Amino acid sequence: MKISPNINSQKMVTLTAQQKHVLFEKGTEAAFTGKYWDNHDAGMYVCAACDNELFSSDTKFDSGTGWPSFYAPVAKENVMMDSDTTYGMIRTEVMCNRCGGHLGHVFDDGPKPTGQRFCINSASLDFKKKDTQVIKSSP
Ligand SMILES: [Zn+2]
Numbered sequence: 725m726k727i728s729p730n731i732n733s734q735k736m737v738t739l740t741a742q743q744k745h746v747l748f749e750k751g752t753e754a755a756f757t758g759k760y761w762d763n764h765d766a767g768m769y770v771c772a773a774c775d776n777e778l779f780s781s782d783t784k785f786d787s788g789t790g791w792p793s794f795y796a797p798v799a800k801e802n803v804m805m806d807s808d809t810t811y812g813m814i815r816t817e818v819m820c821n822r823c824g825g826h827l828g829h830v831f832d833d834g835p836k837p838t839g840q841r842f843c844i845n846s847a848s849l850d851f852k853k854k855d856t857q858v859i860k861s862s863p
């Protein structure tokens with residue numbers, strides 16, 4: 725297991741054992757157990773290890789799989805993809821392009837407009853809720 729220098733060391737200490745397992749040992753959380761599969765708030769999903777922006781709530785959809793699912797990353801260059809042939813399946817692994825942390829897999833049975841389904845572990849993500857309203861109080 726290689727830890728990238730891009731990982732935020734302050735964030736590392738806040739990661740749970742399960743998050744480290746998913747991110748750095750390519751683990752998978754059990755379906756319907758993660759924090760975000762049923763999250764419908766507007767905001768940005770960032771890498772749990774390095775804060776890299778990965779997926780926007782705008783592209784999240786209900787896949788019924790029990791994992792947060794998106795039809796596109798925020799930007800193609802923010803994620804890295806690689807062929808994964810473990811468990812006797814040919815899948816495409818999705819990783820964070822900044823720290824190399826494992827995020828999940830991408831399948832080509834997603835909805836329009838991309839037809840892709842990024843099936844991502846909640847454990848690999850942190851959610852930054854969009855401020856719906858900023859109230860500025862006078863001093
Ligand atoms: Zn990362």
